[in-house]
Amino acid sequence: MLPTLLAVFVVLVLPAPPAQAHPFGDPQTVKLAADGDHAVRVRWNVGMTDDLTWLAVHLGDAPGDRIMLDGAVRYETSDAQALASSPDLDGYLLEHIRVTAGGAPCSGSVLDKQNLVTDGVTLAFRCGRPIDRATVSVTMLTDLHPAYRTMATGPNGQRFAYSSGQPSHDWTFNMAAADSATTSKLGRSVVVQMSSMLSIVAAIAMGVVWLRRRSPRRSAKP
Structure with missing residues (x-):
């Protein structure tokens, strides 16, 4: 009887452990491509669907009860839908994915985010000069947990693994x-x-x- 009462006390009285993101599953991916002479197109895909829920809760677009007492995240389809329709996601994406060419930042915009699970998000960055090389920084979800990684691919087989310790990389587009x-x-x-x-x-x-x-x-x- 005493162990049962102690368990109930722990659940009802003690604060729940902080929610944890899930950076140790499938990694995020980013695909980079030139879009004409003055623009770069970026497509970001989440690694696992529960990361979408975690991000939606973080941005206030999903209820906090998606996070279990033990820190597990319960994904529901409505979470991805709410996140896709949220203007907060645009700001988050443009803050955590950036392109710089010739020392000047390129202007970014979100083109498509209707189906986050299968298609991800497509962004376009227009630069003020022809792009031969550009620096692309990706810090998606590393503010939730520093262990998140993003596997990136670019033109002609270029590859790079973004992390909290390596948030930027130079890419050749021409x-x-x-x-x-x-x-x-x-x-x-x-x-x-x-x-x-x-x-x-x-x-x-x-x-x-x-x-x-x-x-x-x-x-x-x-």
Whole structure:
């Protein structure tokens, strides 16, 4: 009888343990692609549906009773629907996914978030200059738990794992421009090396001429 009374006391009197996010299941994913010359398109997908519930509760778009006393999260379809229709989600996305090109931030907008479970969210970032390379930062859900990870893919097989310790990464979106820049750098390097070699050869030639002038002439035999 005493153990039962103690259990009831713990449930009714003691505060519930803090709710915990679930960062140790399937990771979030982000797919990056160029959208013309001046824009980057980002598609974010949640790793597990209970993370949507956790985010909805965090933003005030789902009731707190989705979080169990033991910290478990109970996902319901209405949670994803409420989150998709919430203007708070737009602000959260644009705060935690950012694109910078040439040192200037790109203007972001949410294009599609109707089906969070299957399609995720699509965002577009328009920049004030042609995008060859851009820095993309992703901190989705790391404010809920620092162990969250986001697996990202980009053009031409580029990959990166975002984490709370590595929130930013540089991506190449215009491979032709990047290759051209590399070729140009190699060309300049070759020119510099050839100029250096010619300078060395010229210095050696001048040294030989100087030595010949300095060497004593032999007198002719009678």
